[in-house]
Amino acid sequence: MPRIVVLTGAGLSAESGLGTFRDVGGLWSQYDLNEVATPEGFARDPVRVHEFYNMRRANCRAAAPNAAHIALAKATEQLGDALMLVTQNVDDLHERAGAQNVIHMHGRLDGALCHHCDHRWPAPLVMQADDPCPACQVAATRPDVVWFGEMPHEMETITSAIAGADMFVAIGTSGTVYPAAGFVDIAQDHGVESVEINLDPTSGRFDRILQGKATETVPAFVRTLLNS
Ligand code: OAD
Numbered sequence: 001m002p003r004i005v006v007l008t009g010a011g012l013s014a015e016s017g018l019g020t021f022r023d024v025g026g027l028w029s030q031y032d033l034n035e036v037a038t039p040e041g042f043a044r045d046p047v048r049v050h051e052f053y054n055m056r057r058a059n060c061r062a063a064a065p066n067a068a069h070i071a072l073a074k075a076t077e078q079l080g081d082a083l084m085l086v087t088q089n090v091d092d093l094h095e096r097a098g099a100q101n102v103i104h105m106h107g108r109l110d111g112a113l114c115h116h117c118d119h120r121w122p123a124p125l126v127m128q129a130d131d132p133c134p135a136c137q138v139a140a141t142r143p144d145v146v147w148f149g150e151m152p153h154e155m156e157t158i159t160s161a162i163a164g165a166d167m168f169v170a171i172g173t174s175g176t177v178y179p180a181a182g183f184v185d186i187a188q189d190h191g192v193e194s195v196e197i198n199l200d201p202t203s204g205r206f207d208r209i210l211q212g213k214a215t216e217t218v219p220a221f222v223r224t225l226l227n228s
Pocket residue numbers: 008009010011012014015020021022023026037088089106146147148171172173174175176177197198199200202212213214215
């Protein structure tokens with residue numbers, strides 16, 4: 001059972017040049033999430049949805065991990081099973097910084113999923129609506145990301161880890177999207193210390209708040225953690 005569960009959100013990758021969703025100018029001010037991030041939107045216009053994720057995949061490929069990703073990767077290496085790293089981010093910047101065993105609860109941009117037979121495979125940089133599934137050959141290719149209305153991955157593993165941990169840390173997430181937004185309540189209910197690291201404090205439900213840019217606050221937090 002991990003001692004610390006860390007949850008990351010779009011704010012962690014903001015300084016790598018990947019936009020957040022809800023900050024000024026964020027993705028959800030440019031795109032209608034009902035059109036590009038729901039199964040219904042995909043059924044209506046798969047070409048448009050693929051274009052949205054192709055654009056995000058290209059942006060991700062062009063981005064590099066920042067000091068916060070690198071600090072967290074060091075923490076996973078040094079703490080091993082004592083730390084569980086969970087991300088809502090669909091980018092691969094944790095992995096490219098060297099982090100081990102990251103749980104991508106909202107899926108991954110670099111994954112493809114067949115919605116006919118559930119086969120998964122590595123996504124090419126550009127995916128198209130009529131790409132055939134390599135397993136069943138049906139043209140039912142979608143990005144392997146979790147859309148609104150779908151169940152995030154590994155919920156049981158994550159929630160029981162938080163309930164049994166000593167500390168829950170949420171970094172760069174607005175805490176508006178459930179079920180991840182409810183993780184702090186699980187921590188509170190089980191007497192687990194909760195820490196928020198964010199540019200602007202969010203819900204006030206955390207025991208401790210470290211305010212600032214992730215590239216500054218996260219390396220400092222990890223240094224303290226590894227020295228304690
Ligand atoms: P949001 O865009 O909702 O929130 C980003 C958070 O990061 C905000 O609280 C910002 O204050 C903070 N932030 C911005 N820049 C920062 C920086 N440099 N350092 C530290 N914090 C910073 O993104 P998420 O909470 O990750 O889901 O969004 C959650 C989910 O909503 C996403 O996974 C996605 C989205 O819709 C799906 O698409 C299913």
